[in-house]
Amino acid sequence: MSVIVYIESNENRVKKTSIEAAFYAAETAKLLGTEAIAIALGSHDAAELEKLGNVGISKVLHDSNVKFDQFDTRAITKAIVAASTSVNADVVVISYNQNGKAIAPRVSVRMKAGMVAGATALPYTSAGFTVRKNVFSGKAMANVQILTEKKVIALTPNTLQKVVGVNTSTIEAFSTGVSDADFTTVIKSVEKVTGTVSLTEAELVVSGGRGMKGPENWGAIEELANEMGAATACSRPVADVHWRPHHEHVGQTGFTIRPNLYIAAGISGAIQHLAGVNGSKVIVVINTDLEAPFFKAADYGVNGDALVVLPKLVEAYKKFKSASH
Ligand SMILES: Cc1cc2nc3c(=O)[nH]c(=O)nc-3n(C[C@H](O)[C@H](O)[C@H](O)COP(=O)(O)OP(=O)(O)OC[C@H]3O[C@@H](n4cnc5c(N)ncnc54)[C@H](O)[C@@H]3O)c2cc1C
Structure with missing residues (x-):
């Protein structure tokens, strides 16, 4: 059993929301007495991936196929599921950012996993597996129990205060087995807003x-x-x-x-x-x-x-x- 987290980079830097999700995965793994592994797809800076050790990720599986740089939800879903199966992950953590909103439900369906969309706190694991999320625009909270063996947690961005250490993740080349035929959309052009902070x-x-x-x-x-x-x-x-x-x-x-x-x-x-x-x-x-x-x-x-x-x-x-x- 393990916990796996999906990592995204932007302009060669691991996204803040992914670092937060990685921290969440590592803390969840601690609660379950197991390890936290990351899956990174497409182009990433190796030194940036290694730094995920600082938030508790022991190993990063990296499929460097540049086709993943085009955001194709079907192909990415298939890759995350393949990585999760390979490391026998029971918990998959994905940031509930714009991309995560498209991917997490697909991963949950493929894995027949219960999902919490928009988690705001670490799971309670002492009796079952319960995750808190906000409802009614933060006026109330719901504690959602996931009953399936496999679980997908889509973490609301910017909800956790992370603790940063000084460890290094190992990076392992990994083939997700996703083929060219799995990429079903092509991005023809991208217009980026430049000079502004995301x-x-x-x-x-x-x-x-x-x-x-x-x-x-x-x-x-x-x-x-x-x-x-x-x-x-x-x-x-x-x-x-x-x-x-x-x-x-x-x-x-x-x-x-x-x-x-x-x-x-x-x-x-x-x-x-x-x-x-x-x-x-x-x-x-x-x-x-x-x-x-x-x-x-x-x-x-x-x-x-x-x-x-x-x-x-x-x-x-x-x-x-x-x-x-
Ligand atoms: C279902 C739902 C979802 C919503 N989601 C969102 C959301 O995601 N985000 C969001 O922002 N709102 C959301 N709203 C709207 C929200 O309820 C408020 O109406 C909105 O946030 C008010 O925006 P405002 O503060 O800019 O304007 P106002 O309410 O008009 O307030 C303007 C403020 O500026 C002050 N002011 C006036 N002149 C000056 C000045 N010269 N200098 C300094 N201060 C001045 C006033 O004293 C006042 O406090 C939602 C509403 C609903 C019903």
Whole structure:
């Protein structure tokens, strides 16, 4: 018996969500008294894969077939199932990110495994196998017991505080047996957004809400984000009225993030927004209304006009940067 985790890389770096899933797999393996193994498909940087040892992965199986770089859910599912069978994995851990949402249910069907979609905590294993997940946008939690022998856990990104050690994983070349015929889709072209930090991977996020008044005022948010090397985010109504693109929308119906710092300008802090950001380490809220609910969740609050405060923050940050060089 073992626990296996699916690993993804982006531009030669293992994704933050995969490192978190690997940590989850390693901690689950400890609870079950077994080892945690990773499966990596396509192009990866070997040194990055070795670093998975830091979160408790003993071995990485790597099928380097570059065809896996094209995101083909059928082929990837088949490969994960082949790897799981080969190491006799009873538990498969997959990050419930955009890709994981497509893969995890397929793996679960192929393995006849019970699945928890959107796990938020390690399993309880003392009596059965029960995994917690959020329901009703984080207002309640459900403890879901998986009764099947094989189990798939799709982990909500940015929910765990990982502990990092100093170990190295061994990398083993592995053939998943996936053939060219298993790749049934071809990506003809990819248009990548460049020069911006990926929201779910970001450690610093500057976000704006309806209090920013209009898209013409986003310059200060973008400037602050650029200066800090942060990603930009927004509340849902802002994306709904097309002030900002939907891939920036955080919350219950958007992305869940867990950065070290979340700066929220002109956002009220409705429960549906908080559902996506309340795992942030430090929350800074800028709002004109002292009664705004976000102040209750904030570590630091500025009671003021975001259109005035943000340019001052940019100025202060620039001074701080030049003084520390
Ligand atoms: C099923 C469902 C799912 C939802 N999912 C999401 C979700 O995923 N994400 C999400 O964000 N919302 C979501 N919502 C919407 C959510 O309930 C709130 O309506 C939304 O978050 C409010 O956005 P806002 O804070 O930008 O706007 P508002 O509620 O209009 O708040 C604007 C805030 O800005 C402040 N303000 C005004 N002027 C200034 C200024 N000059 N400077 C500083 N502060 C100022 C105001 O005091 C106010 O607090 C969902 C709602 C439902 C029903």
